[in-house]
């Protein structure tokens with residue numbers, strides 16, 4: 001998408017220096033637009049862990065480039081043991097989004113096709129680039145398939161404004177471009193559909209306030225920031241036509257983990273008969289899962305709950321909002337059961353959130 005008129009992806013390799021991977025550093029948005037250079041596997045690990053990059057598809061692609069950088073920087077050919085240690089370290093950076101482990105596994109599969117170090121570096125670079133391009137295309141197709149859902153609502157409303165609620169940032173910043181939840185929104189907006197987005201602030205890290213509001217604003221999509229508790233009230237008064245969220249890890253039955261607070265939005269949407277869609281690429285489906293108890297839910301530093309990050313005098317500052325020594329709990333994600341989901345918007349089209357429908361869309365993957 002465009003930032004101040006210039007087109008950006010969230011991650012790219014520096015074509016003049018193949019030892020540098022560049023990312024948009026999301027820790028400083030919306031206040032400061034900064035590009036961060038990643039040169040080592042440790043840079044990549046820290047960028048994922050500290051959330052300079054975040055969002056399920058993007059952390060997968062970043063980890064893939066991390067493996068490439070690790071090979072590129074090795075003075076002597078890394079042993080199998082070293083590669084496995086690097087892979088496990090990357091996977092542990094953020095546990096919930098399955099895209100991370102999947103991308104790392106795909107890199108390992110690729111590298112193991114050769115024993116020659118130079119060849120392995122080439123394969124690693126090409127595989128990381130392929131993964132990036134695939135996620136880009138996944139998002140684009142999610143937009144294409146999701147657009148008719150918004151068009152139907154606008155038809156029923158006789159072109160009155162369509163109001164869509166979203167949680168966290170499942171926008172282009174969480175992907176490579178377009179986003180997942182936002183892809184249909186951008187397409188509809190580009191087509192001239194009269195729409196407006198309710199943006200949940202998404203405590204504690206405020207990905208909605210900081211990132212979704214910023215990217216929608218940059219693209220000129222009408223939106224309003226709301227506190228996380230406001231969605232229910234808006235639904236009851238008829239001001240929400242549809243909810244679209246992303247997913248970090250879905251079971252083959254359609255139950256899924258997404259940013260903490262998603263479940264409560266799904267409950268409120270069900271109670272108010274409002275369509276609740278999950279936009280996700282198939283790289284966010286974990287085909288090995290038997291149930292949601294197997295999804296590792298990330299617990300983050302309680303400091304994120306006890307403080308709020310803001311911007312003051314050109315610096316990022318943390319402001320304390322609770323008494324000293326208050327115990328705090330900080331789950332990053334929650335689980336929403338498939339029964340609350342109206343449908344999935346995938347790169348292969350729309351389907352119901354159940355095993356049969358998901359299997360029909362992705363017959364090969366289920367066997368993994």
Ligand code: MRU
Pocket residue numbers: 054055056057097167168169170171174175179180181207245246247248258259260332
């Ligand atoms: O903790 P984050 O910011 O990485 O969480 C991101 C989300 O929960 C997104 O909704 C999810 O990754 C889907 S992104 C297309």
